[in-house]
Amino acid sequence: MSPKNDVLFVGIDLGTSRSSISAGNGQRQWIESYVGWPKDFIAAQVVGKPVVFGSDVLEYRLSVDACRPLQNGIIKEGINRNEEAVKEIIRHLIELAGPSAGQKIHAVVGVPSDSLKINKLAIRKAVAEFVDSLVVVTEPFAVAYSLGLLNNALVIDIGAGTTDLCIMHGTLPGEDDQRTLLQAGDYVDDQLFSYLQDRYPRSTFNKNMVRLWKEQYSFVGNPPGQIMVEMPVDGKPMLHDITADMKRACESILPAFVEATTQMIARFDPEFQAKIRKNIVLAGGGSLIAGIREYFQTALKEYGPSTVTCVNDPLFAGSDGALKLAQEMPAPYWEKL
Amino acid sequence: MISRFSRNRERRMKREIFRGLYEDNLSLLGRTTARAYVRKRLPRAAKLALFAGTLALGILFTGSSLSPVLFPVQQIQARFVSTTPPSAAPVQPSAPSSAAQPAGLDPALFKGGRGLPLSSAFGLGVKTILLDPGHGGEDTGCIGRGGTREKEIALDIARRLKRRLEGRTSAEVLMTRDTDVTLPLGERVAIAHAKHADLFVSIHLNFVPNKPINIIETFYFGPGTDAASLELARRENSGQGPGMSELREIIERMETQMRREESPKLAAAIQNSLYRNSHREDTGILDYGTKRGPFVVLNQAEVPAVLAEVSCLSNREEEERLGTPGHREDLAAYLETGILDYLRNGETMHESKK
Numbered sequence: 001m002s003p004k005n006d007v008l009f010v011g012i013d014l015g016t017s018r019s020s021i022s023a024g025n026g027q028r029q030w031i032e033s034y035v036g037w038p039k040d041f042i043a044a045q046v047v048g049k050p051v052v053f054g055s056d057v058l059e060y061r062l063s064v065d066a067c068r069p070l071q072n073g074i075i076k077e078g079i080n081r082n083e084e085a086v087k088e089i090i091r092h093l094i095e096l097a098g099p100s101a102g103q104k105i106h107a108v109v110g111v112p113s114d115s116l117k118i119n120k121l122a123i124r125k126a127v128a129e130f131v132d133s134l135v136v137v138t139e140p141f142a143v144a145y146s147l148g149l150l151n152n153a154l155v156i157d158i159g160a161g162t163t164d165l166c167i168m169h170g171t172l173p174g175e176d177d178q179r180t181l182l183q184a185g186d187y188v189d190d191q192l193f194s195y196l197q198d199r200y201p202r203s204t205f206n207k208n209m210v211r212l213w214k215e216q217y218s219f220v221g222n223p224p225g226q227i228m229v230e231m232p233v234d235g236k237p238m239l240h241d242i243t244a245d246m247k248r249a250c251e252s253i254l255p256a257f258v259e260a261t262t263q264m265i266a267r268f269d270p271e272f273q274a275k276i277r278k279n280i281v282l283a284g285g286g287s288l289i290a291g292i293r294e295y296f297q298t299a300l301k302e303y304g305p306s307t308v309t310c311v312n313d314p315l316f317a318g319s320d321g322a323l324k325l326a327q328e329m330p331a332p333y334w335e336k337l
Numbered sequence: 338m339i340s341r342f343s344r345n346r347e348r349r350m351k352r353e354i355f356r357g358l359y360e361d362n363l364s365l366l367g368r369t370t371a372r373a374y375v376r377k378r379l380p381r382a383a384k385l386a387l388f389a390g391t392l393a394l395g396i397l398f399t400g401s402s403l404s405p406v407l408f409p410v411q412q413i414q415a416r417f418v419s420t421t422p423p424s425a426a427p428v429q430p431s432a433p434s435s436a437a438q439p440a441g442l443d444p445a446l447f448k449g450g451r452g453l454p455l456s457s458a459f460g461l462g463v464k465t466i467l468l469d470p471g472h473g474g475e476d477t478g479c480i481g482r483g484g485t486r487e488k489e490i491a492l493d494i495a496r497r498l499k500r501r502l503e504g505r506t507s508a509e510v511l512m513t514r515d516t517d518v519t520l521p522l523g524e525r526v527a528i529a530h531a532k533h534a535d536l537f538v539s540i541h542l543n544f545v546p547n548k549p550i551n552i553i554e555t556f557y558f559g560p561g562t563d564a565a566s567l568e569l570a571r572r573e574n575s576g577q578g579p580g581m582s583e584l585r586e587i588i589e590r591m592e593t594q595m596r597r598e599e600s601p602k603l604a605a606a607i608q609n610s611l612y613r614n615s616h617r618e619d620t621g622i623l624d625y626g627t628k629r630g631p632f633v634v635l636n637q638a639e640v641p642a643v644l645a646e647v648s649c650l651s652n653r654e655e656e657e658r659l660g661t662p663g664h665r666e667d668l669a670a671y672l673e674t675g676i677l678d679y680l681r682n683g684e685t686m687h688e689s690k691k
Contacts, residue, residue, distance in 0.1 A: 082662075121660065135358055150347065171350070171357060172353070172357030175517065179516055179518075180516055182515055325358075328355075
C-alpha cells in the first residue's frame, strides 16, 4: 500500500434520524440511526444477524430491541444500550466505507452546535474505538466548510433532533457564533401527530407513518395540492385530508428559526450584517420542506435584502464537509489527536 | 493577481480554522494548548470584595452590626473554610422536613384543612411547570476542576426533567432557556409571569471550595438563615437583581404570600427525593436539607418557587459522575419524583422511577 493510501479519511454526520459517511475512497453511504438487537433465540433466527440497522430495524421491530440512540443529535439517556448503539452505528458506517485491510482511519465527526462538552466526549469515546485519529466539529460548520462558506455566511442546518445555526466569519466559529434549537424535524412530527389525533380521533396511525407523510408532503406557505393519506378507521382503510395540519405543523417551527436568525445576525458586527443576510444557506433534511426558502427570504425582508439558498444534497452535505476537512487538515494535527 | 490574493486569503483562513479545530479538540481531551481551558481564579481584589460583600450581608440579615456572632462559626467551617480532610465517620442525614423549617415561622399557621396545601384547599391546580436551568451563555456558573460547567449540566438535567415530566403529568412543562444563552434573572422571572407558571424550579449545582464533600440542598425564598446561604445567594444572584440593600425591604413585603406555605413544601419534597435516592448510590452524600435564601429569582416568581442545588461540582468524583448521561438522567428522575410527590399533596413516594 502506498503511503498515500495508508490512511482512509472519512467524514461522518451523526444525526438523530439519519447518519451518513463520506470516505476518501469515493464511498458515500447513509443509514437511518436505528439499531436493533434480536430479543431472543427465535428472534435471532428470524432476523439472521446479531444486530440490524436502519430500515431493517423497522422491518423487524417486533423481533428486536430497537434503539434510536441519538436524541437531539447527542447520545441520549445514558443507558448502556444507547452508548452501545452509537458504537454499532459508527462501526457499521465505517464498514460501509470499505477501508482496506491495515488502512488507518482518520475521521472528522459532526455533532450539533450546542452539544455539551461531555456529550462531545461521549461521542469521541464511541468513535475512538474504530478510528486511529479523530476530530469532532459542529455539524453546520462542516456544512459551511463543504460549501466553501468560510466568511460572512450563516448556515442553518435543520435536522431531525435539532436545528443548528452557525455564523462563519473567517475563523473557527465560537460558542457565540452557534446556536441549537430543538424545533426541528421530530418537533414537526410531534405537532402533526397531535393535530391529527385531535382531528381524526377514530383513526389509527403511528409516529412512523406521520414521519413518512412529513417526508413526502411537507410544505410551508401555499399548499402544492390536497394531501390525502390513508389511515384505518375501525380497521377499514380510509383517505384523510391532512393538508391544513401539515401546513400548521411545518410552519410551527419557523418563528423560532426567524427569531434566532435575526438575533444572531443582529449580534454580529453591523458592517457585515448585510453581507451575512445575503449568504444564508439552509441545510439538513428540513431544507427539503417545500417553500421554506421562499418563506425565509420573505420573513427576513423587513431586516433588509436577503438571499437564502438550499444545499443541493442535504443528506451528505455534513459528511462531505467533514470529509473535506479531514482531507485538508495538516498531517501534524492528526498525529497528536 | 486578484485571484491569487483571494487564494492566499482563503489559505490563511483555513490555516486559522485548522489550528482552532486542533486546539478545540485537544482541550476537549483535557490536554494543554495555548488556548486550552484555564480555570478562572478570582483575583485577590475580587476575593476581598467578596469577603466584604459577605460581611455586609451578614450584618444586613443578622439585624445588627453589633451582633456578636455574624456568622455561625460551625456553618462557615462546614461549608467554606475547612481544609481538614473529611471525617471518616458516617454523617447522619438531617430530616429535611424539620431541619428545613426556618426559625420564627410556624408552619401550622399556613396550613389548610387536614394538612393539605392551601392551593388544594382552594382547588388550585398546577397547569404549568417552569424549569429554570441556572446560568447560561456568558454566565457559566461554577466550573469543576475537570472543566465541567454548571450551565451545561443544569441545562441537560432540565431538558431530561422536562421530557420525563411531560410523560407523567398533564401540566405543560416549559423552560426558561433551552439553549446556552445568557438570561438575566429578571427575564427568567418575566417568563414565569408571562407563561403563568404555577411552579418554578430552578436547577443549579453547588460548589464547596476546599472540601471534597458532596452535598444536596434546596432553597426557597426568605431571609437566609446562615452565612453559607447568603454567600450562595450572592453567587447565584450574581449582581443581576436589585441591590442587596433593597432585599430586606423586598423580603418584608413577602410576609403574607402563598408561597410561604407552598414553596417549603415543594422544596422539602424535592430535597427528600434528591437526597434519599442519591444516598442509595453515594452513601457519602450529605443532606443539607431545605433552607431559606434571598435568591432574586425565587423572590420575584409569584408562585411556589424553589432553587435546587442538585449536586456538587467541586467534588471530583461527583464531577466525573456528572459527565455520564446516566447520572444526569438519575438526577432528573429524582427531581421528577420530588415534584410529583408535591403534586400528590405530600403522598411521598421517594423511590424514583428511573
